[in-house]
Amino acid sequence: MSTFAAGNLAIHVSPDLMSETHTDISKLGEFGLIDHLSSRFSLRRTDTLKGIGDDAAVLDYGGTPVIMTTDMLVEGIHFDLMYHPLRHLGYKAVIVNLSDICAMNAIPRHITVSVAISNRFSVEAMEELYEGIRIACEAYDVDLVGGDTTSSPKGMVLSITALGTAHPDRITYRSGARPGDILCVTGDLGAAYLGLQILEREKQVFLATPDMQPELSTKKYLIGRQLKPEAQLDAIRYFERNGLLPTAMIDISDGLASDLLHICKKSGVGAFIEEAQVPIHDEARLQAFEFNLDPITCALSGGEDYELLFTVDPKDLDKVRFMESVYIIGEITAPEDGVTLHTSGGQIHPITAQGWVHF
Ligand code: ADP
Ligand code: MG
Numbered sequence: 001m002s003t004f005a006a007g008n009l010a011i012h013v014s015p016d017l018m019s020e021t022h023t024d025i026s027k028l029g030e031f032g033l034i035d036h037l038s039s040r041f042s043l044r045r046t047d048t049l050k051g052i053g054d055d056a057a058v059l060d061y062g063g064t065p066v067i068m069t070t071d072m073l074v075e076g077i078h079f080d081l082m083y084h085p086l087r088h089l090g091y092k093a094v095i096v097n098l099s100d101i102c103a104m105n106a107i108p109r110h111i112t113v114s115v116a117i118s119n120r121f122s123v124e125a126m127e128e129l130y131e132g133i134r135i136a137c138e139a140y141d142v143d144l145v146g147g148d149t150t151s152s153p154k155g156m157v158l159s160i161t162a163l164g165t166a167h168p169d170r171i172t173y174r175s176g177a178r179p180g181d182i183l184c185v186t187g188d189l190g191a192a193y194l195g196l197q198i199l200e201r202e203k204q205v206f207l208a209t210p211d212m213q214p215e216l217s218t219k220k221y222l223i224g225r226q227l228k229p230e231a232q233l234d235a236i237r238y239f240e241r242n243g244l245l246p247t248a249m250i251d252i253s254d255g256l257a258s259d260l261l262h263i264c265k266k267s268g269v270g271a272f273i274e275e276a277q278v279p280i281h282d283e284a285r286l287q288a289f290e291f292n293l294d295p296i297t298c299a300l301s302g303g304e305d306y307e308l309l310f311t312v313d314p315k316d317l318d319k320v321r322f323m324e325s326v327y328i329i330g331e332i333t334a335p336e337d338g339v340t341l342h343t344s345g346g347q348i349h350p351i352t353a354q355g356w357v358h359f
Pocket of ligand 2 (some may be wrong): 055099100103250251252253
């Protein structure tokens with residue numbers, strides 16, 4: 001059946017695949033690599049309504065469509081156990097998945113949890129992790145229905161899959177934005193990134209002077225946004241109650257700039273953001289100045305806010321205008337207009353995945 005028969009297998013010295021005759025993954029980047037690898041796959045099944053390329057896949061087994069997503073967190077890459085308490089980590093690992101389900105305008109229902117752990121972790125440590133997972137399940141009315149447990153040579157890897165459902169006419173993709181649509185966001189941006197910068201700074205201080213306990217009581221909002229994000233399920237419920245159907249939606253995991261570019265690319269449109277309308281919490285603004293950072297740069301490039309970025313038809317303007325904690329930050333335009341930031345100073349700058357480009 002295939003040229004991949006077991007008899008053809010041989011033992012190779014696999015690091016050869018990393019030699020200089022091969023392409024460095026950094027040349028493609030994360031999204032380039034996903035595109036490259038997935039381009040070899042075509043969808044074979046009519047029950048796959050959406051495969052790779054959105055916040056979650058959409059599967060139709062003849063009934064309510066099933067929405068499915070998966071995300072992996074790796075110690076040392078996505079979290080540092082020096083400042084991520086295990087209970088918070090468990091909670092956040094669930095939330096980042098539920099956020100992707102919400103980004104499809106769907107309701108999360110089930111999760112599976114897979115963990116790889118080294119012998120450095122005790123039963124009590126795993127109980128803490130799972131307590132965070134349990135609290136998230138309770139808060140979002142989700143059931144834990146399976147997973148996998150294995151050992152790792154070093155550190156922890158946590159992989160969660162979430163399943164949800166949506167009414168077939170209400171599923172919202174990244175690809176539905178049209179010129180003239182209003183661009184909205186469900187909450188303030190940049191705070192989670194600044195929270196991480198504070199935790200990183202305090203870690204360095206602690207490592208240099210272990211007797212000093214950090215004074216973080218004035219930074220609670222920012223650290224909370226980093227350590228205990230929420231999925232925007234209330235917004236999804238509000239949309240349904242008020243008969244509001246966004247034309248496109250994505251959750252902001254990588255930063256406003258990068259995630260807006262995903263909507264624009266998938267929808268074949270341009271967009272502008274009004275800098276003055278981008279919601280930034282007062283504490284985030286102050287903290288950005290303390291770090292000598294531009295608050296708008298933190299909002300555009302920070303990531304991990306897990307707010308929803310969505311577009312609505314102008315006829316629905318009143319429905320979003322009066323929606324609690326929804327901010328209108330810009331508009332969708334024709335593709336030739338590009339994706340730009342209208343600064344408070346009256347300038348127009350192209351937005352790139354890294355944020356925005358100065359001339
Ligand atoms: P998000 O930030 O919303 O979690 P990602 O940027 O991680 O989305 O992924 C974008 C799309 O690529 C999703 O449809 C995801 O399922 C898919 N994807 C990511 N990594 C892989 C992979 N290794 N193999 C197949 N599909 C992948
Ligand atoms: Mg997403």
